[in-house]
Structures are given as structure tokens and as C-alpha cells.
Amino acid sequence: MRDLRAGFQYLLQGQRWVARHGKQYGFGLLPGLITLVLYLAALVALGVWGTDFVSWATPFADDWSSPWLGLFRGFLLVVLFALGLLLAVLTFTAVTLLIGQPFYETLSETVDRDVSPDGTAPKSGLPLWRELWISARDSLRILLRAALWGVLLFACGFIPFLGQTVVPVVGFLVTGFFLTEELTAVALQRRGVDLRARLALLRSRKSLVWGFGTPLGLAFLVPVVAVFLMPGAVAGATLMARDLLGEETRDGADDQYDDEAATALPHPARQPGSNVPGR
Known part of the structure; x- marks a missing residue:
């Protein structure tokens, strides 16, 4: 629970x-707005030609x-929609991050500099095209995993009782x-943590991940809400990435970790002499 x-x-x-850094917030809204327009057009097309x-x-x-x-075709139309x-x-975040890679890289770096004891932010050292390629490749892998889960859960949805509850x-x-x-991934990729290591890191702290991502997923059911929450989600994910890797935050920084975050259960990244995956 902690x-x-x-x-x-x-x-x-x-x-x-992001509420305290209005310029960064406005900067981070642009990719979400672009993605929202694309997704609304796709859903309208599905409704028209479904x-x-x-x-x-x-x-x-x-x-x-x-x-x-x-009845049969009406049911299939509802299922399709x-x-x-x-x-x-499932894909809104991935597509928005791909479109907004330069925007969110800048936002994440600004958060890192703001809370870092020495005022610096890790940099990947890779050219932009290489970062975009890695981001697109990793996003595709995640989307394939998410699609498999989606198909499995969709099939399980027909199981009486379990399909409507569990x-x-x-x-x-x-x-x-x-x-x-x-x-x-925005913050961890800059630190050289590859996809396999990121997944291992997140699996080691599933409760932390669910506490962050599940409420966000519920909010993202409303696309307009997703657009306005996206910049703050990137900022919060950067703060959480620092926690996952055991990085320190300077005293007095904006949004300094509160007692809940600071007293979170210990994990391998914080143990003396431990190895952080991918580093």
C-alpha cells in the first residue's frame, strides 16, 4: 500500500x-493536441464506415x-468500436510521446535540472534521429505486448462473472x-537504460507503477483529459524514474518528494553496492 x-x-x-512552470506546461500540450486530433479523426472514420x-x-x-x-452485426459493430x-x-501515450519526443525530452531534462542537487540533467549523447529511432522501436515493442494483452483480456471478457469483474x-x-x-522511458532512455532493463526495473516495483499508471489510465479514458494531464505525467514519471534508480533530490527543490514518496519501500537500486539494470 505504501x-x-x-x-x-x-x-x-x-x-x-507543470502548474508552477506555465511555459513548460504550454510547451508540453502541443504533442497531445496533435495526437488527439488524429485519434478523433480515426474514431469518426470508424463510426462512419464501421x-x-x-x-x-x-x-x-x-x-x-x-x-x-x-442484432449480430450490431453486436460486432459495438465490439469493433x-x-x-x-x-x-493503450496507444495514445506511445503515439503522443513519439510525436512529442523533442518536447518531452526538453521537459524531462528541465525537471531533472530543477530537482538535481548539482542542477544538471543526464543526457543520452545521441543525435535526435537516433533517439527517435530507439523511441519508435521500443514503442512498437510495447504496443505489440499491449495488443496481445488486449486481445487476451477481450477474449476473457466473455467468461461469465469473471469477465465483468476481474x-x-x-x-x-x-x-x-x-x-x-x-x-x-523519456527519462530512463536518456540514462542509457534499455527496454529490457526498464521492464525489469518496473516489474520490481509493480505497486509503485500501478499507483502511478492506473489512475492515469482511468483519466486517459477521456481523450481531452489525457491531453491536459500529459505534461504533468511526463514530469511525474521523471521524478519516479529518479526514485527507481535511487538518485538524490536536492533539498528545497520544487515538488520535493513528500513523506510518502521519501519513505517508499526500499528497492534494489537503493541498496549499497547494488547494480541498477542497464546502467
Whole structure:
């Protein structure tokens, strides 16, 4: 429970940080707005041509009598739209981060400099095109994992009782984990932590990750809300990445870790002589 609360505190701290740095907040809104327009256009297209697609995909039902034909294709249309919304939630962060890579790199570095004892921020030393390539490659890998989970959970949704109780909860936990991975990747990638090491690091602190990512995933169900929370989510993920790697925060810094975060359960990165994955 302590790690769950600490994860949520990082989410709040990130929102408070951007609220105190209006220029950085406005800068960080642009990628989310661009992504929102693209996703709304895709969902509108799905709504307009979804019926034609379902009819084309089910020619075997053309001769069914009423009302079975309408009920069957209506059900498939609802399923198709629900799947589209699920994929939009799962992929919104990845696409926004890909579009906004330069924006969020700058935002994350600013947060690091603000809270670092020496006022510096780690840099990858890679050219922009290389960073974009790594980000796109890793995002694709995460999206494939998320899609597999989505298909599995969708299938499990038809199990009586479990599909209406346990499966939605597991779905939000999975969404929260992948959202957190994508967001912390901005800060961890600059520190040379590759995808495999990032996943291992996050799995070692699942409660912290769920406390951060699951409430965010619930909020991201409303695309407009996602746009306005995204800059703060990147800032909070940067603060959490520092915690995951056991990095210190200077006294008196904006959004200094509060008692919940500072007293979070110990993890390997904080133990003397331990090795941080990917470093």
C-alpha cells in the first residue's frame, strides 16, 4: 500500500510541477493536441464506415432473417468500436510521446535540472534521429505486448462473472503498467537504460507503477483529459524514474518528494553496492 500511495504522489507532484512552470506546461500540450486530433479523426472514420466494414467482413450472414442479422452485426459493430477505444487508450501515450519526443525530452531534462542537487540533467549523447529511432522501436515493442494483452483480456471478457469483474480490473492494471513504461522511458532512455532493463526495473516495483499508471489510465479514458494531464505525467514519471534508480533530490527543490514518496519501500537500486539494470 505504501508504494501504491507513493506512485500516486508522483503523479500529483508532476501535475504540481507543470502548474508552477506555465511555459513548460504550454510547451508540453502541443504533442497531445496533435495526437488527439488524429485519434478523433480515426474514431469518426470508424463510426462512419464501421457498419460497411462489418457487413463486408460477415458475408455469410447476408441471408439471415430479421432480427438476427441486425442484432449480430450490431453486436460486432459495438465490439469493433470498443476495441478501437481500447487501442486508443493503450496507444495514445506511445503515439503522443513519439510525436512529442523533442518536447518531452526538453521537459524531462528541465525537471531533472530543477530537482538535481548539482542542477544538471543526464543526457543520452545521441543525435535526435537516433533517439527517435530507439523511441519508435521500443514503442512498437510495447504496443505489440499491449495488443496481445488486449486481445487476451477481450477474449476473457466473455467468461461469465469473471469477465465483468476481474477482467476489467486486470485490464486497468495492465494499462497502467504500459503507460508508466512509456512515460518513464523519456527519462530512463536518456540514462542509457534499455527496454529490457526498464521492464525489469518496473516489474520490481509493480505497486509503485500501478499507483502511478492506473489512475492515469482511468483519466486517459477521456481523450481531452489525457491531453491536459500529459505534461504533468511526463514530469511525474521523471521524478519516479529518479526514485527507481535511487538518485538524490536536492533539498528545497520544487515538488520535493513528500513523506510518502521519501519513505517508499526500499528497492534494489537503493541498496549499497547494488547494480541498477542497464546502467
